[in-house]
Amino acid sequence: MTATGDRLSTLARGLSAPKGFVDASLTAPAVKAIRLLGGIPAPEALPVEAIARASAQLWQDPDAAIASLQYSPAHGFAALRDWIANREGVDPGRIVVTNGGMHGLSLSVLTVVERGATVAVDDPVFPGFLWALEVSTTGILPVPVEADGFDVEHLARRLAAGERIAAAYTVPDFHNPAQVSLSAAKRQALIELAERHGFYVIVDNPYRELRFAGRDQGVAVFNDSDRAIHVNTFTKTLGPGWRVGWLVLPAHLVDPVIRLRNRLDVHTSSVTQGIVERLVTGDNQWFDRMVGDATALYRERAGVLVDALHEHLPGAFEIQAPEGGLFLWPRLTDDGLDPAALFRRAAANGVVYQQGEFFAADPRQRSSARHLRFAYSDRTPQELREAVRRLAQAF
Amino acid sequence: MTATGDRLSTLARGLSAPKGFVDASLTAPAVKAIRLLGGIPAPEALPVEAIARASAQLWQDPDAAIASLQYSPAHGFAALRDWIANREGVDPGRIVVTNGGMHGLSLSVLTVVERGATVAVDDPVFPGFLWALEVSTTGILPVPVEADGFDVEHLARRLAAGERIAAAYTVPDFHNPAQVSLSAAKRQALIELAERHGFYVIVDNPYRELRFAGRDQGVAVFNDSDRAIHVNTFTKTLGPGWRVGWLVLPAHLVDPVIRLRNRLDVHTSSVTQGIVERLVTGDNQWFDRMVGDATALYRERAGVLVDALHEHLPGAFEIQAPEGGLFLWPRLTDDGLDPAALFRRAAANGVVYQQGEFFAADPRQRSSARHLRFAYSDRTPQELREAVRRLAQAF
Numbered sequence: 001m002t003a004t005g006d007r008l009s010t011l012a013r014g015l016s017a018p019k020g021f022v023d024a025s026l027t028a029p030a031v032k033a034i035r036l037l038g039g040i041p042a043p044e045a046l047p048v049e050a051i052a053r054a055s056a057q058l059w060q061d062p063d064a065a066i067a068s069l070q071y072s073p074a075h076g077f078a079a080l081r082d083w084i085a086n087r088e089g090v091d092p093g094r095i096v097v098t099n100g101g102m103h104g105l106s107l108s109v110l111t112v113v114e115r116g117a118t119v120a121v122d123d124p125v126f127p128g129f130l131w132a133l134e135v136s137t138t139g140i141l142p143v144p145v146e147a148d149g150f151d152v153e154h155l156a157r158r159l160a161a162g163e164r165i166a167a168a169y170t171v172p173d174f175h176n177p178a179q180v181s182l183s184a185a186k187r188q189a190l191i192e193l194a195e196r197h198g199f200y201v202i203v204d205n206p207y208r209e210l211r212f213a214g215r216d217q218g219v220a221v222f223n224d225s226d227r228a229i230h231v232n233t234f235t236k237t238l239g240p241g242w243r244v245g246w247l248v249l250p251a252h253l254v255d256p257v258i259r260l261r262n263r264l265d266v267h268t269s270s271v272t273q274g275i276v277e278r279l280v281t282g283d284n285q286w287f288d289r290m291v292g293d294a295t296a297l298y299r300e301r302a303g304v305l306v307d308a309l310h311e312h313l314p315g316a317f318e319i320q321a322p323e324g325g326l327f328l329w330p331r332l333t334d335d336g337l338d339p340a341a342l343f344r345r346a347a348a349n350g351v352v353y354q355q356g357e358f359f360a361a362d363p364r365q366r367s368s369a370r371h372l373r374f375a376y377s378d379r380t381p382q383e384l385r386e387a388v389r390r391l392a393q394a395f
Numbered sequence: 396m397t398a399t400g401d402r403l404s405t406l407a408r409g410l411s412a413p414k415g416f417v418d419a420s421l422t423a424p425a426v427k428a429i430r431l432l433g434g435i436p437a438p439e440a441l442p443v444e445a446i447a448r449a450s451a452q453l454w455q456d457p458d459a460a461i462a463s464l465q466y467s468p469a470h471g472f473a474a475l476r477d478w479i480a481n482r483e484g485v486d487p488g489r490i491v492v493t494n495g496g497m498h499g500l501s502l503s504v505l506t507v508v509e510r511g512a513t514v515a516v517d518d519p520v521f522p523g524f525l526w527a528l529e530v531s532t533t534g535i536l537p538v539p540v541e542a543d544g545f546d547v548e549h550l551a552r553r554l555a556a557g558e559r560i561a562a563a564y565t566v567p568d569f570h571n572p573a574q575v576s577l578s579a580a581k582r583q584a585l586i587e588l589a590e591r592h593g594f595y596v597i598v599d600n601p602y603r604e605l606r607f608a609g610r611d612q613g614v615a616v617f618n619d620s621d622r623a624i625h626v627n628t629f630t631k632t633l634g635p636g637w638r639v640g641w642l643v644l645p646a647h648l649v650d651p652v653i654r655l656r657n658r659l660d661v662h663t664s665s666v667t668q669g670i671v672e673r674l675v676t677g678d679n680q681w682f683d684r685m686v687g688d689a690t691a692l693y694r695e696r697a698g699v700l701v702d703a704l705h706e707h708l709p710g711a712f713e714i715q716a717p718e719g720g721l722f723l724w725p726r727l728t729d730d731g732l733d734p735a736a737l738f739r740r741a742a743a744n745g746v747v748y749q750q751g752e753f754f755a756a757d758p759r760q761r762s763s764a765r766h767l768r769f770a771y772s773d774r775t776p777q778e779l780r781e782a783v784r785r786l787a788q789a790f
Contacts (some may be wrong), residue, residue, distance in 0.1 A: 009505065011510075048461070065443045070636050071435065106660065115404070135658050243666075259410040264498065
């Protein structure tokens with residue numbers, strides 16, 4: 001054996017090591033720390049019994065069982081695509097089933113983002129998107145996320161000043177981490193800007209189904225534009241473990257995305273598609289009922305967390321009550337407080353969360369560092385109250 | 396809406412349209428044509444009952460069910476990696492679970508093949524590898540596949556003459572399409588050449604388990620070298636639909652591959668890993684028994700096909716009896732026969748197969764075009780005999 005590690009591709013060498021966001025997730029500072037870290041479904045909200053039934057039916061149906069064990073079309077299972085297309089209000093030919101949301105982001109980036117190009121991104125931003133983007137470019141144009149989402153006017157001004165972008169990335173519903181939703185007016189404005197300037201909008205929408213307050217701002221404006229790639233997934237509803245999601249693509253991007261998949265992974269697992277297809281198409285109300293139950297759980301948990309923060313740490317945070325999704329993004333009101341020191345004390349005291357600084361797209365902006373990201377979805381009300389008590393002690 | 400299709404990345408624009416290999420697969424020339432097209436498992440060989448049991452156990456075990464519905468490590472499920480590592484004779488830390496063999500090839504290419512670099516490939520070659528390669532390069536150095544596999548001496552001469560390659564690609568066991576296996580001596584010689592010249596060997600080994608005659612030439616030489624990436628999959632044993640495979644990586648490539656996966660698809664489905672892990676680890680003899688039953692089926696089918704060709708088309712082909720795998724690669728003995736015209740007549744007569752020309756890595760070499768690739772695995776003996784009768788009429 002010769003010892004070597006020097007013949008990696010430029011691409012492989014260029015991928016950054018995990019930092020910040022991931023490091024914090026890996027920290028296990030106190031035994032039995034309460035983890036408010038990941039935006040993952042509550043175990044109680046995952047429909048294990050229905051999955052067991054759908055799965056048993058699949059393996060007992062000889063034709064379906066064999067179809068789930070053999071190769072299947074790169075676009076995805078037909079009845080599953082039909083069901084998704086019906087919910088999205090588009091032609092099934094525009095749906096491509098993916099291996100989850102991150103895979104959808106990655107396929108989008110590889111298809112429309114030129115190497116070294118610039119992409120406008122939410123600021124604060126979901127760090128996972130910057131990782132996906134790194135395969136093509138590290139050139140980003142951070143765009144502030146306001147109370148009604150991505151600042152379209154800011155981007156318009158930058159474009160008017162001569163900036164050129166290949167794509168704009170935003171999470172329109174229950175933003176990660178900033179919890180807000182993009183207003184209907186801004187959705188329209190963003191798409192018009194994209195059509196005028198000829199860039200793509202990568203619309204990352206994993207939390208869309210999880211609304212428990214406020215008004216849906218609509219996705220038809222995305223699905224009706226040939227400048228929007230609408231990325232979605234069953235991760236936050238049926239569970240991350242499936243690795244099943246979908247893209248709503250402009251018709252002209254379907255073939256390029258399929259050609260890419262022919263090279264990368266052939267198709268999404270026929271086994272997972274076979275089970276998920278049965279789950280969602282077997283009873284047409286089932287998915288909405290299941291999501292309704294999960295959302296009721298998240299509404300309760302969000303409320304418990306907000307109430308506990310007001311009770312135990314009155315005035316310490318500026319807090320917006322979430323309208324859906326899995327995150328609370330409170331802002332520290334005391335500008336003299338060091339958030340890194342607070343995190344260390346909290347961790348030592350048995351509660352961990354994501355520090356806001358990890359979500360800054362522009363490392364020069366200091367506003368994200370004044371925030372904490374709490375994921376409340378997979379903690380019980382009792383754990384959430386205890387987490388806040390421990391956090392209060394850290395203050 | 397503006398009509399646009401002109402803002403694709405250079406990468407997306409550069410991916411070729413499907414041709415040849417895929418077109419032929421899509422041809423359905425005669426109603427009820429007998430298809431000898433794809434190297435896929437026989438439906439009868441797929442262990443549906445065992446899968447149903449493992450799956451039912453998984454969903455009835457509350458902890459395992461939740462683990463299969465949540466995120467899981469990018470490297471793969473621990474017990475599954477242990478089982479694979481034990482069979483491969485390597486440390487589990489060197490195993491990365493993939494979404495099947497093609498995904499393993501794609502990860503290998505993206506990790507070690509520089510953009511625009513040259514890669515030595517089998518000639519004839521599995522066309523899927525050239526597609527996977529296209530994401531990084533179209534630069535290939537075709538290396539003839541002989542009766543004992545990849546012509547290592549040919550490559551050595553080209554390297555001595557100044558040629559530089561990033562990697563060499565070969566299918567060592569039951570070659571697709573050429574049916575042969577790489578001799579133990581050549582395996583050793585290829586690895587020594589790679590270590591001397593500092594390139595990687597991408598060892599694509601999906602048919603390895605399916606031996607029914609002859610002697611195993613061993614894989615320890617690959618698994619012991621830090622210049623070999625050993626790509627494998629459950630596709631030809633448990634079925635292509637799982638999209639579960641694995642890489643045996645040199646230790647220094649594990650982190651680069653994981654960083655890439657962090658960007659591309661996060662991890663292989665926890666659901667499929669959960670079921671496959673139960674299948675293979677529940678009873679330590681089960682996998683070998685299952686593969687033994689499947690291989691007995693393929694031995695019988697290969698024999699039926701060879702016998703029928705000798706009986707109905709005596710002297711028409713030069714035939715080697717397969718020692719395993721899913722393919723027969725007979726050579727037409729009549730140099731005056733037009734293989735494309737033969738294919739059209741055969742298709743019109745109700746039998747389709749892959750034409751040899753689609754597997755030529757070097758389009759100037761004409762020897763592949765003198766071959767036919769018959770996949771016998773998923774056709775019954777009766778269908779195989781009828782296919783040969785139809786082919787004989789086409790002659």
